[in-house]
Amino acid sequence: MKAAVITGNKVSDFEIKEVPTPEISENEILIKSKAFAVNPTDWKHVEFQFSKEGDILGSDVSGIVEKVGAKVDNFKVGDYVSSFIVGNISPKNGAWAEYVAANPLGTVKYPQLTEDPSKTEAGPITTFEGAASVSLGLVTVGYSFSYSLRIPENVVEGDFILIWGGATATGALAIQLAKLIYGLRVVATASPKNHEYLKSLGAEYVFDYHDDQVVDRIKEVVGGTLKFGFDTIGTPESFQSVYDATANTEVTIFLDSTLFQDKSSIKLNESRDNYKIHWGHTLAYLAITKTKFFGKDLYQPDDLLKAFEPWWTEVLPKYIDKVKHTNLEVLPRGLQSAGKALELSKNGVSNAKVVFDV
DSSP states (O other), X not given: OEEEEEOSSSTTOEEEEEOOXXXXXXXOEEEEEEEEEOOHHHHHHHHTXXXXXXXXXXXXXXXXXXXXXXXXXXXXXXXXXXXXXXXXSOSSOOSSBSEEEEXXXXXXXXXXXXXXXXXXXXXXXXXXXXHHTTHXXXXXXXXXXXXXXXXXXXXXXXXXXXXETTTSHHHHHHHHHHHHHHOOEEEEEEOGGGHHHHHHHTEEEXXXXXXXXXXXXXXXXXXXXXXEXXXXXXXXXXXXXXXXXXXXXXXXXXXXXXXXXXXXXXXXXXXXXGGGEEEOXXXXXXXXXXXXXXXXXXXXOTTHHHHHHHIIIIIGGGTGGGOEEOOEEEOOSSGGGHHHHHHHHHHOOSSOEEEEEO
16 A cells, blocks of 8 residues: 655655555454644644654544454444544554544544545535545543533533644634533633634633733633633643633632643632642553653553543534534645645644545
8 A cells, every 4th residue: 555654854855655464453444545734733742853754644544344343333434534643653554644543532433434635625524535634632621521511510501621833723612512522611812813713612601811801801701610621732921821811710620731830830829729620641642652762662541442432423423414624725636645634733723634545
């Protein structure tokens, strides 16, 4: 099969090569690829040298199930799927290839998908291009909501959740699922050009994160009901803002970030009851693999799957037909578009997901 293979430590360092089709374990499925999406983790693996020469690029793929492992009972040959893959670190498997071995806990099933690169506007997930764009984001949101933020056992009617970075691909999914599944009242941040879009997804209030007074404005609106905060940007500055926005919340607070931010990353206000804050640490990879190297080895929490697996297999399927993907930027067909996809992701794309067909 053909695959996009890493040849160096720059986003332009890759080649399309013939490699063996991956063998699946009894707990995996084999996907015949139809479309791919790029994520920041892809170019970061290359340029931070977490990848090595010969590894197959890519983390997000959509396609059709070709083969099913003996112990997999919730997928069958012919299913339309998208999947989040532990890519960029193996010469045997990665998302940007003609065939991909996938973990069912990172794979979403759809009633039907069609190939239509002309459908680039945000909307229901009906195409392979749209499906390819959501898998990593859905795993991230599922991990955060079910485990890091502990929403199912702590949500009360009227609670607010703050989604910092609502126009990111993950943020847009988080807004929808917070509203659809839990009835949370959603407040989000984004550039002004994206405010109406986020309101159409379910955000009740949207604020400009460039505004110097944004934290005060959020506190004025949500009062003491901002119980949950999810930072999809993952910088010390963004996580500081999420923490500060909960200053007048008196009940237990649940905060989470996508890039390892926690109380050690920010300045705590010692006059607050900081002991009432639960700090989450979401890394989507750990939902589908036991360990992941990011400068150091990170390990799957012992109790993660107890919360995540039922969310993924029982909760999400009830709502997937109501979820909308973000706007798409569709590149020319072929694995050679991997280079342009990595370049666009590195330079930053707002309110759009870069995808390309096989």
